[in-house]
Amino acid sequence: MFPIRDHNPSGRTPYVTYALMAINIVVFLSYVSMFNDPRAINAFFYEWAMMPVLVTTEGTYDTLITSMFLHGGWMHLAGNMLFLWIFGDNMEDEMGHVPYLLFYMAAGIGAGLTHVIAGPYSQVPTVGASGAIAGVMGGYLLLFPKAKVDILLILIILVRIIPVPAWIMLALWFGIQIFGGLGADPTTGGVAYWAHAGGFIVGLALTIPLFLRRGGTAFWNQTDGHPPHPEATYPYVESRIPKIKRKR
Numbered sequence: 012m013f014p015i016r017d018h019n020p021s022g023r024t025p026y027v028t029y030a031l032m033a034i035n036i037v038v039f040l041s042y043v044s045m046f047n048d049p050r051a052i053n054a055f056f057y058e059w060a061m062m063p064v065l066v067t068t069e070g071t072y073d074t075l076i077t078s079m080f081l082h083g084g085w086m087h088l089a090g091n092m093l094f095l096w097i098f099g100d101n102m103e104d105e106m107g108h109v110p111y112l113l114f115y116m117a118a119g120i121g122a123g124l125t126h127v128i129a130g131p132y133s134q135v136p137t138v139g140a141s142g143a144i145a146g147v148m149g150g151y152l153l154l155f156p157k158a159k160v161d162i163l164l165i166l167i168i169l170v171r172i173i174p175v176p177a178w179i180m181l182a183l184w185f186g187i188q189i190f191g192g193l194g195a196d197p198t199t200g201g202v203a204y205w206a207h208a209g210g211f212i213v214g215l216a217l218t219i220p221l222f223l224r225r226g227g228t229a230f231w232n233q234t235d236g237h238p239p240h241p242e243a244t245y246p247y248v249e250s251r252i253p254k255i256k257r258k259r
Contacts, residue, residue, distance in 0.1 A: 013090075014180055015172065017097050018159035021104035027112045028099035032092050035140055038080045039088050046084070056081070060136035061123050067131040075123040076116070081138035091140045097160070098144070098151045105154060106221060118146020118214040125209025129192070142206040145188075146214025152181040153218045156231070185211055 045052040061078035065071040082088040103111040122142020151158075156178040164171045185208065192204035222230065 013163055014094070014097055014160050015163050016161050017101075017177070018161070018174065019101050019155055019177075021100040023104055025100035025103040027108050027115070028095060028103050031099070031112075031115065031140075032095060035080055035082065035088065035092060039082050042081075043085075056136040056138065060138045061126070062136050063127045063130050063133040066123075066127050075120050078123065078136075078138050079116075079119040079140050079143055082140070083138055087139060091144055094144050095140065095147065098147050101155060101158075102147050102150050102218075105225075114150070114214070114217055115143050115147065117217060118149075118210045119143030121213030122146065122203075122206040122210030125213075126203050126206035129205035130196075137203055137206065139203070142203070142210035145207045145210035146217070148181055148184070149211040149214030149216075150218035150221075152178060153215050153222050154225075154230070 042052070042055055045055055059074065059077045060081055061074040062071070066074065082091065099111075099115075102114070106114060119140065119142050122145060123137070126137055126142070156176065158177045159174040160177050160180050162173050162175055162180060164173050188204045188208040188211070191202060192208055195201060195204055226233075
């Protein structure tokens with residue numbers, strides 16, 4: 012189950028979101044060939060990825076930024092860019108281009124610091140834009156809790172696209188990060204659950220001033236928590252899976 016689009020069009024061209032996506036893709040393409048050479052990719056990540064033990068002992072805080080533009084594989088990159096494309100344009104629309112960029116970077120740095128606090132002596136390199144994107148999702152939850160998000164649901168042979176309110180999808184995602192973080196050891200690698208959760212909370216907190224300037228709950232009441240403009244509509248595509256009638 013994962014989101015594929017929302018029904019919340021933006022009112023302006025999201026130049027910063029597009030630029031962030033382009034930078035992440037170009038950076039990944041610049042070193043993707045190194046994955047065929049374990050020694051080369053390990054040396055590259057040692058230099059540019061965020062390693063908590065080096066941040067803690069040597070103060071390599073610059074890697075909190077550089078690691079945000081690195082990814083560990085094609086699926087890692089594709090998943091992050093999909094989430095950024097779905098939720099980033101609306102946050103940029105509400106915040107403005109430059110404030111949104113600063114917001115994105117702050118959420119990413121906050122996510123990285125949360126990961127360091129969770130495992131300060133971990134020697135596992137951490138890469139990915141997911142912490143910053145989690146911040147975008149946290150802000151989106153505050154501003155557009157009832158915006159529709161289309162979820163691709165796959166249950167064995169059942170495939171459906173189901174629209175759900177954003178708060179359900181985002182709350183479920185955040186809950187997974189919390190429970191995942193409680194059951195994971197940040198020193199052994201894997202998903203950086205606490206970075207995701209930290210970025211989400213930082214993004215939500217940084218959006219509160221904008222939410223209050225928009226009128227707080229009055230901003231929700233204008234459209235009952237839906238986007239403050241007409242929602243996008245998509246044609247319904249019926250599943251091609253044949254229906255089998257019951258035998259009598």
